[in-house]
Amino acid sequence: MKTSNDILKESIEYLKYIKDYRKIDIYKENISIVEAEYGEILKDAGLNDEIEQTIYIAEPKEPKLFSEDWEESKSLPELESKINKCTKCRLGSTRKNFVFGAGNPSADVVVIGEAPGGDEDEKGIPFVGRAGKLLTDILEAIKFSREDVFICNIIKCRPPANRNPLPDEIKQCEPYLFKQLKIINPSFILCVGTFAAQTLLKTKEPLGKLRGKFFDYTVEGKSIKTLITYHPAALLRNPNWKRPTWEDVQMFKKEYDKWKGLKNG
Numbered sequence: 001m002k003t004s005n006d007i008l009k010e011s012i013e014y015l016k017y018i019k020d021y022r023k024i025d026i027y028k029e030n031i032s033i034v035e036a037e038y039g040e041i042l043k044d045a046g047l048n049d050e051i052e053q054t055i056y057i058a059e060p061k062e063p064k065l066f067s068e069d070w071e072e073s074k075s076l077p078e079l080e081s082k083i084n085k086c087t088k089c090r091l092g093s094t095r096k097n098f099v100f101g102a103g104n105p106s107a108d109v110v111v112i113g114e115a116p117g118g119d120e121d122e123k124g125i126p127f128v129g130r131a132g133k134l135l136t137d138i139l140e141a142i143k144f145s146r147e148d149v150f151i152c153n154i155i156k157c158r159p160p161a162n163r164n165p166l167p168d169e170i171k172q173c174e175p176y177l178f179k180q181l182k183i184i185n186p187s188f189i190l191c192v193g194t195f196a197a198q199t200l201l202k203t204k205e206p207l208g209k210l211r212g213k214f215f216d217y218t219v220e221g222k223s224i225k226t227l228i229t230y231h232p233a234a235l236l237r238n239p240n241w242k243r244p245t246w247e248d249v250q251m252f253k254k255e256y257d258k259w260k261g262l263k264n265g
């Protein structure tokens, strides 16, 4: 009798096979292919819905013909030094500072936001200013310091007037995030804000429907437990979201402690 983990592993292997040999994108919409292949098994296990909702594969949208120098980076400092002059999209000419990310280079937890704002652009550091202070407080409330985790954004340069990043900017910049995740090799992601969540999970679902549960986000075959919650800047605008955020981060910490306990035997 297959366990749900066996089925998930097989599904991921099959997705990787599709990616490698058929050269197509592996995102949520492709999960239907897996369901067709494993339909009976999944149905027997009652997992159709779960599979559809929880497997996300982090890969570039298009197969690439040539690799770039930065893709071979073995460490975060090496990666940063190779991409910090990037001008692949228009934001490279309007930023003051490139904002790579900061924190523990081998963190168990990566916090991912949307894009640098004005304070971050000034300092070249993610999550500074009032929203950054609130993120630090939230992390400390669940017993993480900023130095324990790694904090970064999907986009590394500030969009003018804090507008949402445009699709072509995301397409250019997102591979850097995937590479960061490959190097750091975290087991958990705390993703803050609607935009970051929708971009990471390739969905249009509103944050209200994405928060409060874990997703499996897969990088290079490794499943990373991912929880979505409100962005600290949104909490500053709407204090009513503080309670659900608190519930989310407590859930995150509980799962993290459980994982840590198992890891440490």
Ligand code: SF4
Pocket (backbone or CB within 6 Å): 086, 087, 088, 089, 090, 091, 092, 093, 155, 156, 157, 169, 172, 173
């Ligand atoms: S936002 Fe990303 S892709 Fe665009 S210039 Fe900055 S680092 Fe390069």
